[in-house]
Amino acid sequence: MKHVGILAHSAEGSSLCYLTLCHAGSSKLGDHMHPDITMSTIPMGLSMSDWEQENLVPIRARLVKSAERLSAAGCDFFVCPDNTAHLALESNGPELQLPGLHIxxxxxxxxxxxxxxxxxxxxxxxxxxxxxxxxxxxxxxxxxxxxxxxxxxxxxxxxxxxxxxxxxxxxxxxxxxxxxxxxxxxxxxxxxxxxxxxxxxxxxxxxxxxxxxSTRLLAHYALEVALGAQDLPNWRGGPAN
Structure with a gap:
């Protein structure tokens, strides 16, 4: 199985994604089984003033740092259970160190x-x-x-x-x-x-x-990727296509 990284931004949404991925894994793989999961969470509060100013550069930098942590932990791909955060991930900047699913x-x-x-x-x-x-x-x-x-x-x-x-x-x-x-x-x-x-x-x-x-769909799709039922994503930030 592939190792899933959760690039978290808000607490409630990322928690729901994590729990859905664990529960869906158990339903397919047996009790208490699911893919390896690593989560990185830099506090969203650090980015709130930047969101209000629509200053995506520092927000993207924080998300990139989380992606680097996930890559270092051995994750094969990431999911970001925060729709708005994808606006920052889509903005100009260096490629992320690992591929991710676009919500x-x-x-x-x-x-x-x-x-x-x-x-x-x-x-x-x-x-x-x-x-x-x-x-x-x-x-x-x-x-x-x-x-x-x-x-x-x-x-x-x-x-x-x-x-x-x-x-x-x-x-x-x-x-x-x-x-x-x-x-x-x-x-x-x-x-x-x-x-x-x-x-x-x-x-x-x-x-x-x-x-x-969006939260649960992302988790279920991540499970399919982790189990090999879907291909690994190739999006590494920047404009989606």
Missing amino acids: ADVVTTEARRQGYRKLGILGTKWTMTKPMYFEAAQRKGLQAVAPNEMDRRYINEVIFSELCKGVFTDVARAKHVRIIDSLKASGCEAIVLGCTEIPLLISSESSPLPTLD
Whole structure:
């Protein structure tokens, strides 16, 4: 089996990815079995002011440092269970020391496999407005749309003031359901839970639309790579293709 590296950025999302990878491994390999996993986590708080200024250079440098740690630990490839962090990883800079799965590529590949044509994107304000998911969808022949500006501001605030701190309320859940309903009314056929904490708030049962859970999809795809059912990725940062 291949050795999986988790390049973590936010705590809740990376924890969910880790646990999903362990549990999925046990379901395929037997009790208490899963691929070797190493995680590197530089505190996200060091990057928050850089995110607000959209200064990707120091953010990317921290993520590169984590990738170097994973490579030194013997990982064969990495996953980064943080959608927004991929914006920094896609920015200009030296190649990463090991290849990784691109979360938007994993999600849109699954969307196409399931036959969806129009996707609603939920995530941080950067994930919902920057080109990453929209271009990834376009490469698969799909359309992606984001909520309106007011709803984007609300989702972003909840992510950082509640979800990233492990706080999940019925009020936030109800408001997210309303936002998903509005995307459904605009013709979306599925909703991308494009912040790795949102799946802890919104489940497939509570959502008015089928969900594409970026966190768990990434973990399951990583397991397939680790077991040799999928090829090793070749993306080492920079623009996705």
